[in-house]
Amino acid sequence: MKKQTNPTRRDFCKNTALLAGGMLALPLDITASAHVLGDDSIKIALVGCGGRGTGAAIQALSTKENVKLVAMADAFQDRLDNCYNILATKFADSDKLKLKEKDKHVGFEAYKQAIDKADVVLLTTTPGFRPIHFEYAVNQNKHVFMEKPVATDAPGIRRVLAAAELAKTKKLNVVVGLQRRYQDSYLACLQQIRDGKIGQIVSGQVYWNSSGVWVNERQPGQTEMEYQMRNWYYFNWLCGDHIVEQHIHNIDVANWFIGEYPLHAQGMGGREVRTDKKFGEIFDHHFVEYTYPSGAVIASQCRHQPGCVDNVSESFQGTRGKIYTDSQNKGIISAYDGKVLYEHQGENDPNPYQTEHDVLFANIRDGKVTNDAEHAAKTTMSAILGRMATYSGQLITFDEALTRGRSLMPDTFSWKAMPKVVPDGEGGYAVPVPGQTQVLEPEKLKIPGQEVSPEGDRN
């Protein structure tokens, strides 16, 4: 197979780099800023106060540095209050919580006030809002921890990639919660791969097959916006479908170990078991075949169906051997005769959810920079590409998905605003139909001085 490059993607990055480059003249010394704001404490704002946000806040506040939580933001008052109460209990005997009532911000715009008060922001809302929050945080010169996925649609990814470039030029730390990249077992296995232990990766199977997740029922008096925000897992503008929200971890391992992003994808999916209207519009299974520039082909399975075989792991076959990894700190490399060449059994390895925060805050202290934003955006895009392939039933390239993937986001954000996906007369939501569902914007080719239709000029 011909070694492919992705000119469009490259051009895109080049363009954003140029754009960011234009800002280099600004007087910036962000890495030092945390230490010149009165005392040596690092001020943290939490944006997104759900279960994961609460966990991230605890991890950030458990690092060795002198950290203080100075602001919180959430769309919902009750989520913010629950989170605050847990943190207040957890850190009752410390002075790590430095916020008053006025520092608890609620609503769609709350993120701005919270971010403004901090040196480091934790972006842990539902994924759909991530591009907006990340862009704002970078514009305000903040270091960032953000959860995966970093967007739910292609326009969101483009926004994150642009902000990622800007963050680079500003020397901001951006750590993304793809915590396998901070997990000893995966890092050890990556080293083995880079050392050539299994040769070149030619194929692989990555899985997140499980029973599913929670569901929140519609409550009387909720607007459609509030209902979708409360039951966010089942709406794509907020969640991205489980291939994006969960399975991204395993797809990321494929991208990381192979060292490339997919060239194109095709696959199949649907909903067989999780069909009730309370499950919104997402599928309960996807099976995607990703082809990489090097020729490697990765089979990606994710399923939310109880009673089936569970599997959350990654396997890859190389020209000289094969490797198995999973999040239980396990990594096994074996030859094709079955001989084990390398084994990592890290029962007592550090918690990678803590390690990612340890790295972030140590970096800030030491003036070092880690920036996960670009690879996290491209991995998120890879998962979105998979969803586009299963929804449409088409073979879609990474580049067309990135440049022409449709926007899922509402035009305005308020409790009375309508999301793009709304229920039918019986409260059900349209579910994508492979072979019919359109996931790309119509192609527009630009020729200097005029626009032509897709049929006009195709070579």
Place this chain on the structure above:
Amino acid sequence: MDHHKSDSKRNNHPPGKFKLATATYWPVALLLVSLPGGTSSKIPTNPQQELESYREHLEGSPESILMVPVKGGTFLMGNEQGPAEESPVHKVEVGDFWMAAYEITWDQYELFSGQRINLINTDRGGEVSLEVDAIASATTPYVDMSHGMGKKGYPVINITQHAALTFCKWLSAKTGRFYRLPTEAEWEYACRAGSNELYSFGNDTTLLNEYAWYEDNSGRRYHLVGQKTPNAFGLYDMHGNVAEWTMDQFIPDAYALRDKGLSVNPWEKPVKLYPRSVRGGSWKDGAEALRSSARTASDPGWKRIDPQIPKSRWWFTNAPHVGFRVVRPKITPSPEEISKYWLEAIDDY
């Protein structure tokens, strides 16, 4: 007894409230006597059911739980040659009970956690009657809780004590018979099966391979339940395979604080989330941890890669060596007594 069924359907009782079924013989509990030498009374303490093996069929599924009788009596609990928490050796009396011959399997547990069969009180002359709708079901785990070791016929793992106990409550509601976890005393008594040595089969660790899956023979994974030789009570895998939950808080000096003469049905009722007591050792432990008297404490680290806060009430992320089995006391306690066993869940930050 039709009124039980209709009551449970009306659902007009506060959550968790019990009603005394008409066929309950709990006052007979007062007749429990302990006879010298650990032999049990011939007094028929429960006219409904003799202390004999039976299968508890999980209606609506092909699953059943084989319950074997454990005649109560007195025994010497602990081991002064072991770690400090096993001392002093002291005399303990436990009542009659049935114990599951096997560790509870995934197939059985998921009937509850996955709500695969409806929570219907089958009302077969039940000794206990629970408001089944009030029993919370375990949350869906986000990851593969079997850690890739397989499920069918294998013991359930990574479940919290709260989850194991809620399974018991669900099972009680479903069957009308009172199931719970064994106390540490009941567990040790059942494990010893009359032996006062290190293991139910004596002191010879070279025999362990015949009775247990452990570090030396497990291949670092659990195994199908019931593959090894059972103990004298007909209980399989008490040593090894998966460690098993008890009803007790883990209190290192509990034995030192007990009555010097005789402790009757001791139970260290949990008041803190950690540590609680698991017994029997597991596939990943060495011979020491498999001893009848060996005690292990639960640890917050068993949830260390749970990224959500509060952490799950139901699932551990790092306890692929911990499962459970159920017991049923011969004498069904009063509803008030029973309610003491349904421990309140405690949030885990």
